[in-house]
Amino acid sequence: MKLFLAEQKRLISAFLEKFLLEKENQCLAIDSWGKDLCQRLFDFSINGKMIRGALVSLAYSLYQKDDDDTIPEDVVKTAALMELIQSGLLIHDDIMDRDVSRRGKDSLFFQYKKVFDQNKVNDSYHTGEAFGICVGDIAYFFAFQIISMLNIDLFRKNRLIEFLSQELATVGLAQMMDVYWGASGESPDQKDILKLYTYKTGRYTFSLPLWLGALQAEASENDMNSLVTIGENLGVVFQIKDDELDLYQNQSKTGKPQGSDLRSGKYTLFIEYLLKEIIPSESQRFNAFFGKGDLNESDLLWTLELLNKYGIQEKMESIINLKNETVYHHLDKLNIRNSKAKDIFIQLIEYNRLRKV
Amino acid sequence: MKLFLAEQKRLISAFLEKFLLEKENQCLAIDSWGKDLCQRLFDFSINGKMIRGALVSLAYSLYQKDDDDTIPEDVVKTAALMELIQSGLLIHDDIMDRDVSRRGKDSLFFQYKKVFDQNKVNDSYHTGEAFGICVGDIAYFFAFQIISMLNIDLFRKNRLIEFLSQELATVGLAQMMDVYWGASGESPDQKDILKLYTYKTGRYTFSLPLWLGALQAEASENDMNSLVTIGENLGVVFQIKDDELDLYQNQSKTGKPQGSDLRSGKYTLFIEYLLKEIIPSESQRFNAFFGKGDLNESDLLWTLELLNKYGIQEKMESIINLKNETVYHHLDKLNIRNSKAKDIFIQLIEYNRLRKV
Numbered sequence: 248m249k250l251f252l253a254e255q256k257r258l259i260s261a262f263l264e265k266f267l268l269e270k271e272n273q274c275l276a277i278d279s280w281g282k283d284l285c286q287r288l289f290d291f292s293i294n295g296k297m298i299r300g301a302l303v304s305l306a307y308s309l310y311q312k313d314d315d316d317t318i319p320e321d322v323v324k325t326a327a328l329m330e331l332i333q334s335g336l337l338i339h340d341d342i343m344d345r346d347v348s349r350r351g352k353d354s355l356f357f358q359y360k361k362v363f364d365q366n367k368v369n370d371s372y373h374t375g376e377a378f379g380i381c382v383g384d385i386a387y388f389f390a391f392q393i394i395s396m397l398n399i400d401l402f403r404k405n406r407l408i409e410f411l412s413q414e415l416a417t418v419g420l421a422q423m424m425d426v427y428w429g430a431s432g433e434s435p436d437q438k439d440i441l442k443l444y445t446y447k448t449g450r451y452t453f454s455l456p457l458w459l460g461a462l463q464a465e466a467s468e469n470d471m472n473s474l475v476t477i478g479e480n481l482g483v484v485f486q487i488k489d490d491e492l493d494l495y496q497n498q499s500k501t502g503k504p505q506g507s508d509l510r511s512g513k514y515t516l517f518i519e520y521l522l523k524e525i526i527p528s529e530s531q532r533f534n535a536f537f538g539k540g541d542l543n544e545s546d547l548l549w550t551l552e553l554l555n556k557y558g559i560q561e562k563m564e565s566i567i568n569l570k571n572e573t574v575y576h577h578l579d580k581l582n583i584r585n586s587k588a589k590d591i592f593i594q595l596i597e598y599n600r601l602r603k604v
Numbered sequence: 605m606k607l608f609l610a611e612q613k614r615l616i617s618a619f620l621e622k623f624l625l626e627k628e629n630q631c632l633a634i635d636s637w638g639k640d641l642c643q644r645l646f647d648f649s650i651n652g653k654m655i656r657g658a659l660v661s662l663a664y665s666l667y668q669k670d671d672d673d674t675i676p677e678d679v680v681k682t683a684a685l686m687e688l689i690q691s692g693l694l695i696h697d698d699i700m701d702r703d704v705s706r707r708g709k710d711s712l713f714f715q716y717k718k719v720f721d722q723n724k725v726n727d728s729y730h731t732g733e734a735f736g737i738c739v740g741d742i743a744y745f746f747a748f749q750i751i752s753m754l755n756i757d758l759f760r761k762n763r764l765i766e767f768l769s770q771e772l773a774t775v776g777l778a779q780m781m782d783v784y785w786g787a788s789g790e791s792p793d794q795k796d797i798l799k800l801y802t803y804k805t806g807r808y809t810f811s812l813p814l815w816l817g818a819l820q821a822e823a824s825e826n827d828m829n830s831l832v833t834i835g836e837n838l839g840v841v842f843q844i845k846d847d848e849l850d851l852y853q854n855q856s857k858t859g860k861p862q863g864s865d866l867r868s869g870k871y872t873l874f875i876e877y878l879l880k881e882i883i884p885s886e887s888q889r890f891n892a893f894f895g896k897g898d899l900n901e902s903d904l905l906w907t908l909e910l911l912n913k914y915g916i917q918e919k920m921e922s923i924i925n926l927k928n929e930t931v932y933h934h935l936d937k938l939n940i941r942n943s944k945a946k947d948i949f950i951q952l953i954e955y956n957r958l959r960k961v
Contacts, residue, residue, distance in 0.1 A: 343734035374787040377700035383775040392769035412749035419742040430731040
């Protein structure tokens with residue numbers, strides 16, 4: 248699995264380098280910021296794990312002949328446009344969340360803020376945000392331009408554009424829900440949280456790239472629908488694991504402080520389940536630190552004890568198992584031709600469920 | 605001309621209403637903000653003059669038979685997607701420029717800010733900005749989805765996607781230049797200002813929609829290139845007129861305070877030419893109020909006198925005449941079939957040059 252992911256990242260990066268180098272030359276005619284932008288966008292994009300891009304290739308590979316493991320140029324391009332869109336979304340997200348770091352570096356708007364500080368530009372933070380908005384937009388437009396470069400027939404091109412745009416609009420809406428809960432303090436219910444996990448993580452991170460790869464492979468309608476369902480379920484599992492790691496793993500493994508979701512007051516499924524169980528006195532103590540930006544070790548440990556006492560981790564485990572069963576149920580129905588790709592897919596499904604980082 | 609513009613606006617609005625109503629239903633499944641978003645996006649979009657959309661139809665009409673003035677559904681859809689993109693760009697621009705009003709109403713992010721104030725949401729201004737970023741993104745994705753609905757062949761669809769994306773990326777870059785000059789106080793030179801006028805106003809507002817309409821009409825390559833050149837020149841004229849009206853027209857006509865560009869320190873072509881002529885003592889007085897947010901009547905009148913003294917208005921007039929000559933030169937080369945559409949085009953060219961609002 249790791250070898251496959253690394254190889255896809257190499258292919259996607261090579262395409263993005265070529266593509267953005269061409270863009271650099273086009274942009275130079277307009278503005279000195281253009282070259283700088285293309286370079287920053289490239290650095291930002293290749294710094295990610297490129298899971299979404301790799302899933303495009305993986306879904307394509309499922310339908311390849313058993314002895315064939317070449318990834319056609321069209322599939323690499325589709326994977327690359329997914330990664331450019333992901334860059335655009337992250338660049339915008341970081342502005343919304345005021346995140347100053349991303350992928351181990353300064354987030355993009357914050358990079359510009361620092362440049363503006365050096366150049367003594369007024370209002371450097373807001374000007375950085377303005378540049379970030381533009382660069383995110385441009386990343387989408389670059390991504391859409393790659394669609395014109397795909398050698399697929401009109402029917403599939405239209406389907407690709409329709410499905411991609413629809414899912415991206417959905418991500419935008421899910422992001423609005425997420426932003427609103429964060430700012431309003433309104434607590435979403437289980438259904439809302441599962442919707443967010445399904446739409447923002449599931450359909451976007453897993454279903455969309457899997458569907459795009461299957462489209463390129465000319466997979467059957469049934470298979471494409473199954474892959475979307477698989478993606479939704481993998482996304483929910485991924486997100487619950489993410490919430491779990493935030494609670495139980497220390498910073499050295501995850502790269503962010505343990506309990507950061509408690510600190511920021513994020514209503515994860517863990518917390519939503521817990522809040523339904525705890526008694527008033529516990530609720531009082533919990534609310535005193537939840538979302539207050541500060542969390543001491545004893546409050547964290549006390550929360551973990553509560554989660555244990557009310558059996559929340561077991562409940563989450565059972566949701567994960569249920570979702571994974573659905574994944575395998577739909578996987579069995581796929582008309583997969585390539586056993587090697589299927590093995591990698593299964594490894595990925597298991598990694599998604601068992602990962603420790 | 606006015607009749608033609610009004611009719612196009614009616615057709616585009618009718619399509620957007622149908623399209624966004626369908627989106628409302630799809631969005632409802634995800635999130636309660638979805639319906640609200642589609643309604644706001646519709647209201648925002650139909651509040652504009654829809655010049656860009658109308659130019660798509662106008663360019664198409666040039667190549668229609670003389671007795672035919674029906675606008676096919678595909679052309680209306682293309683016009684509508686132009687208007688959705690314009691909405692997305694304006695929504696993002698207003699965040700960057702901190703503009704709280706647009707098209708006679710609250711700007712979109714500011715509408716959300718007010719909703720959040722009522723709901724006692726924390727950090728309502730920033731949360732409004734976050735929503736505005738999302739809605740702008742979603743407007744682009746909706747617009748791109750309409751491309752999948754166009755019944756044009758693969759060759760033209762690819763060309764449409766390529767050109768549209770390329771020009772939108774260019775607008776983003778031009779916007780970055782514009783933002784940077786505003787924030788840094790660095791004064792652009794004539795070449796830079798003309799680039800901004802050409803790329804941000806010319807190619808985007810005029811060339812792109814004209815090209816899109818000509819593509820639908822299956823116009824010749826030569827004609828499409830000529831329309832791009834015509835658009836660039838019309839854009840420069842439009843922008844110089846805009847700068848002129850800001851200086852010479854009072855608020856009752858333009859809707860914004862006279863001299864607002866002097867107040868905000870915008871380097872228009874007028875100002876750039878003036879700064880090259882004035883003597884040090886004049887420069888000293890000018891810099892004391894230029895971009896300082898406050899402008900009294902005597903400083904405004906003094907600036908107008910300076911512009912007169914150094915003959916700047918005549919110079920601008922000669923640039924406008926030169927650009928308009930180029931427009932007519934290229935217009936003559938077009939293989940126009942429909943004389944009524946040509947008349948409307950000429951009226952528009954003249955209005956662009958002579959308008960008082």
